[in-house]
Amino acid sequence: MDPVPIGEAARLLKINTSALRYYEEIGLVRPAARVGGRRTYGRAELRRLAFVQMAQELGFSLEVIAEVLDQPGGRWHEAIDAQIARLEVLIEQARRAQDFLVHARECTTANPVQECTTLAHVLDRRVDGLTLDEIAKEHHP
Amino acid sequence: MDPVPIGEAARLLKINTSALRYYEEIGLVRPAARVGGRRTYGRAELRRLAFVQMAQELGFSLEVIAEVLDQPGGRWHEAIDAQIARLEVLIEQARRAQDFLVHARECTTANPVQECTTLAHVLDRRVDGLTLDEIAKEHHP
DNA sequence: TCTTGACTTCAAGTCGGCTTGAACCACCAG
DNA sequence: CTGGTGGTTCAAGCCGACTTGAAGTCAAGA
Numbered sequence: 586m587d588p589v590p591i592g593e594a595a596r597l598l599k600i601n602t603s604a605l606r607y608y609e610e611i612g613l614v615r616p617a618a619r620v621g622g623r624r625t626y627g628r629a630e631l632r633r634l635a636f637v638q639m640a641q642e643l644g645f646s647l648e649v650i651a652e653v654l655d656q657p658g659g660r661w662h663e664a665i666d667a668q669i670a671r672l673e674v675l676i677e678q679a680r681r682a683q684d685f686l687v688h689a690r691e692c693t694t695a696n697p698v699q700e701c702t703t704l705a706h707v708l709d710r711r712v713d714g715l716t717l718d719e720i721a722k723e724h725h726p
Numbered sequence: 727m728d729p730v731p732i733g734e735a736a737r738l739l740k741i742n743t744s745a746l747r748y749y750e751e752i753g754l755v756r757p758a759a760r761v762g763g764r765r766t767y768g769r770a771e772l773r774r775l776a777f778v779q780m781a782q783e784l785g786f787s788l789e790v791i792a793e794v795l796d797q798p799g800g801r802w803h804e805a806i807d808a809q810i811a812r813l814e815v816l817i818e819q820a821r822r823a824q825d826f827l828v829h830a831r832e833c834t835t836a837n838p839v840q841e842c843t844t845l846a847h848v849l850d851r852r853v854d855g856l857t858l859d860e861i862a863k864e865h866h867p
Numbered sequence: 868t869c870t871t872g873a874c875t876t877c878a879a880g881t882c883g884g885c886t887t888g889a890a891c892c893a894c895c896a897g
Numbered sequence: 898c899t900g901g902t903g904g905t906t907c908a909a910g911c912c913g914a915c916t917t918g919a920a921g922t923c924a925a926g927a
Contacts, residue, residue, distance in 0.1 A: 590873080590874075591873090591874075592873065592874080602873095602874085606875095606876095621874095622874080622875065623873085623874055623875075624874085624875090
């Protein structure tokens, strides 16, 4: 089952063949070999591709992925730590966003942005230069 | 303090004037009036802009923001519910991603993608067509 | 032999959310 | 009345991550 052509690799990974060629173009994943000019991917390459996909879902850019793949060891840990931190911020923000949205959903006025006094107040604080986080803290200090 | 020129509005909202013109171009936020051909923004417009910014941070696209701003009432609730749901998924994914990364950080091999048997196994399952979530559930059913 | 289908290359297009640049206009202080 | 600052328009550029299209190659099957 080892060396598969590009179409099969694409099917396995649920990705477009054009994406595979693109990855090669930017030096991210090279096929194992060419057979009659055609790309073939082996187990190692499929793993590498699977890793690329997962890392993408975990929020890494292709640039960072290429970097950690080619400089194993140090950069690897750094990148992971950075991403863990980013995700922590993301989760925190998303939580607050949810709180805010749940509150906004309660509002019964037709055009909350102009008519809801609570929302208007928050927006005005915002115009005064406060961030969402600071406004949230103002309400739950 | 009411009608401010574009530069002042931009300063207040910590945004570029070019972004304000862009918002106008796509029909998202119009200035209150023109004074000698120049845009002026009043309180209502500043609130609208503040709302746009917050909504963006909460993960809404400009297209959706325009939609809820112009169709107050029904669409508003729908959009919020949808976004709350999206955020829930996002938080869940981010948490799993963190777990995965924390685990990956433990790995001491130089090139985990090819050498770490645990990771290789996960990647192979992936090549077989499983999603990150399904693999995660496989480990904690 | 001819056709299909999967592949190849290279250039150009797409999307969202702006930014940048060039050329021109309006207002106010000195 | 002149210079500086901060406006104006319009078109084009940028970013990442691809996709699309045109034109050509190659092996297998009817």
